[in-house]
Amino acid sequence: MATTDQVSADPGAFRMQVVAESIRLFAAQGYEATTVDEVAAAAGVSRRTLFRQFHSKEDLIFADHESLLEQVGELLTGAAPGDDPWWSVCAAAELVFAHFHANRELAVRRYRVVADVAALRDRELVTTYRYQRLFEDHLRSRLPAVRPVQIVAYAAAVTGAHNFLLRSMLRGDPGADAATLRGELVRLHRAAVAEPGAAGAEIAVVSYPAGTSPEAIAEAVRSQLTQLTGTPCHDGLKQAETRGTR
Template sequence: MSTEAGVSDSADFRMQVVAESIRLFAEHGYEATSVDVVAAAAGVSRRTLFRQFRSKEDLIFADHEELLAGVAERLRERDDDPWWAVCAAAEGVFAHFADHRELAVGRYRVVAQVPALRDRELVTTYRYQRLFEESLRRRLPDVPRVRIVAYAAAVTGAHNLLLRQMVRGDETATAQFLHDELRRIHATTQRHERAGATAVTVVTHSADLTPDEVADIVRNRLTRH
């Protein structure tokens, strides 16, 4: 890549730099690979690279920034089931890394060797969970926060576990497997909502009935339903 303008501001360019930096870090070591080497491999100047990426850490996690922005936008736009909207967002993130599996595997290997990068990865993971929580709180203001946090953590945890298994070569860690697990998490929440719902039974009766007779009518009505 030789252009310094236009293309250097595109999402494709950023993804290419992420992939190139991870390749170099994996081959030569994170500490041993300078930003200048990454810039040369990407065909841009050091200045252009720092205009797009503030640090070496950003070179590795830049696609996460794009994903986080996309997740936030999609969650704002959705008007369907709020609980499933969060699951769908998690599926979208998994699909991205499944489509760029080589990049995900390379990053996993680099991050595993550098404590500072592992810390950054944990923070990045939590940012997805926070987006899920914020979406649920915004759309379900009457739901207790503890339930929202627990749900967002369950969705995030299932996604992260299967993602790690996928990059480690586990062929059972598929998008369909994730979908099925998220369906189970979602179904549990729906059962709790139904269990907490209030049922109202309307009974009409003659004004001259005794309280015991009215009670019998109510009992019979509830038994039928």
Template sequence: MPSASPSTDDPADFRVHVVAESIRLFAEQGYESTTVEQIAAAAGISRRTFFRQFGAKEDVIFADHESLLTAVSAHLAAGDDPWRVVCSAAELVFVHFRDAREMAVRRFRVVQEVPALRDRELVTTYRYQRLFEDSLRSRLPDESPVRLIGYAAAVTGAHNYLLRAMVRGDEDATLQRLRDELDHLRATFTGGAALGAVTVVTHSAEMSPEEIGRRVVEQLRAEQRDHGQ
């Protein structure tokens, strides 16, 4: 059933409303069978407004990320500790989707059925990692770029792994679990583990960023165990 027409006073709420309606229709009718006209009608907006705000059907399913990316960017700029603020930014993203879990579950199911959307999801995921990288590199100009990129990738991978677990209903995938894992990563990269060590993780070209991140985390843990950490 179409929901009430959204208020445009808050752009973030407006986008979330339209995204939620589009995902609901995709889940109920199938992605290919759902038209822009049906999404606009369900969201209580005109077809013209839909195209002006979202561009195309394949764009709308991830449109709420735009507001979230803006919030993450502002959060990164406001933090004092460059290493810590990346972790708290990842926590911010996790909380957003935890609080909108029903929509996240529906989106996950829709995306898994459409290869083009899976590719789009990977691009969206990398945008968060790029924000983390840019923040670290701008605030730590004397630090090794490889180390900073590795840290951003590890944080992103750990976050995405637990986010997917949360969406799938894993009760252990909590904010506290994410916080503990990110604390461990930060300690590893900033002095909790032997400095100067090089971690090598091999992976296939087809492996997703989430899987790469998970392997980085596992390898770092193994190295800390070997060093008696």
């Protein structure tokens, strides 16, 4: 394949291209036996370009994690002031799972390559902790009154549940899917907000500006209840909307 010093205008697409080609070669030839030059040629870029974008051979196989970490960071920092910080962490975990589910074949090949190389297994552990640290930092910044141990425990639980189901999905467990992950995250969320001192532990009756329509109020309440219970809330709120318009 001809090489070029030009990188795709889409950095995320370029990283996925490099990940795909590096994992394909590592799986076929072995991690140690594959050279960076071979990966560069397969990806259609020069060795110089590849080294400008990545700092080591290990970076090649985990390159998409860098993009994912950026997306997780953006999701958390972009959360609105009124958003539930506990659930924002869950939403970030779902984002990561969705990426690997959508690219399952590639993720399975990486899983097998990493399992055979001790250095890659260590790198994977470090990468996993980087996600957890983002979760912890977000919760600390949004919930300064919550006990640090609760924040660490929650971030670790969300990370652990995600990773367990991700590995199960890669091993072919049909029950390890987005719906199962959502159910586990809902349970963790309920436990977090129920603990004394946790934000969201109480159900409050709030006021809305005069003129707010019953439909708008009902939709806001419905959204919160669905988030807390994991079950769409329709019938009771629809009745409330009807009464409010009479």
